[in-house]
Amino acid sequence: MRLEDVTAMVVFARVVELGGFSAAAQALGLSKSAVSKQISKLEDRLGTRLLNRTTRQLSVTEAGAAFFERCQRVEAEALAAEEAVTHLAEAPRGLLKVNSALSFGVRHIAPALPDFLAMCPELEVDLSLNDRPVDLVEEGYDLAIRIGKLGDSSLVARRLAPMRRLLFAAPDYLARAGRPKHPNELRQHECLLYTYQTSGQTWSFRAAEGGTERDVKVRISGRLRINNGDAILKACIAGQGVALLPSFICSEAISEGVVERLLPDWDDGTPGGVHAVFPASRNLSPKVRVFVDFFLTRFGSEPYWDSQLGEQSVIA
Structure with missing residues (x-):
């Protein structure tokens, strides 16, 4: 018809x-x-x-x-x-389909959903967790949480929180292999590799030395490659090597002293953020808008996972 x-x-x-x-x-x-x-x-x-x-x-x-x-x-x-x-x-009603990276979703999205759903009684959430890239339109998601530096895309992005990557290792590993004093020394260390890292086996660092900002890229190697950040953290705690992970994964382990932060004078050379991304539309649906606003407020400019990092966790 x-x-x-x-x-x-x-x-x-x-x-x-x-x-x-x-x-x-x-x-x-x-x-x-x-x-x-x-x-x-x-x-x-x-x-x-x-x-x-x-x-x-x-x-x-x-x-x-x-x-x-x-x-x-x-x-x-x-x-x-x-x-x-x-x-x-x-108003926010109906089903909201969300995709998130596994570690961030388990640690920081899922625990907040009871408060979010209590605020939106007519809304349902379908949360999918995986570390592979997804096509929002083709797979039917309303939005996705993406971590790191975003590439060119037709999607709209809202930054929910900053992201820092920290270098760390377990005390027993450092007792065996020594403590690196400069990023270039990581070439001699067993490094834990993240499967989906866009830069491959290259880690980037940035430091202010003598008032001059410097970038260092280090080609690292290791026998263990994993496609999930929490699994890398567990391997690191077990003394399997040096890890470079977002603070939203490792800050608790550092503050508890089960791993030690390395090279604190060097920052992550590939800064990014935690972003909510969604298809462009003239009229943003209320359910997407309220989700984004909720987590913007929850995380803030200094998210709770970074504020728990104390000076005692920074070991030179």
Whole structure:
């Protein structure tokens, strides 16, 4: 069925309900001649007369009466569809599909969802956790949480929090292998590799030495490659090597002293952030907007995972 056929059916239903072309035209915001043309085209397409017209009255034919019942259902469905869309556009309702990197989702998205859902009682959340890149449009997600430096994309991005990557190792590993004093010394160390790192086996650092900012890129190597940050942290705690991970994964382990931070005078040379990304739209849906605003407030400019890093955790 074509859209113009549905429109004509709604016009016909209004004409019958209101008892004339003039009243239907006024209700629909159309001219009387436009309403008359819609009915004539509909009768031509159906090959039967729906209305008997005289100068004084309008009556429905037998075929028109049978057709009217069906047109009423179409009109009701069209109104219900419009009301449903309007209802969803007014407040956060319905299903919100979210994708997040596994470690960040488990540590910082999932624990916050009870508070978020309590704030939005008409909203449902479907949270998918994995560390592979996803296509939001093709896979049907409303938004995704992406970590690090964003590439060029048609997606809209909102920065939820800063991201720092910290270098660290377990005390027993350092007792065996020694403590690096400069990023270049990492070439002689067993490094724990992240499978999805876009720079491959190159770690970047930045430092201010003698008032001059310097960038250092180090080609590292290691026998263990893992596709998840929390698994890398566990391997590091077990003394398997040196790790470079976001602070939202490792800050607790550093503050507890189970691993020791290395090269604190050197910052991550590939700064990025924690971003919410979603398809571009003229009208951002309330459910996406409220999710983004909630986590912007929860994380803030100095997220709680960074504020728990004390000076005692920084070991030269």
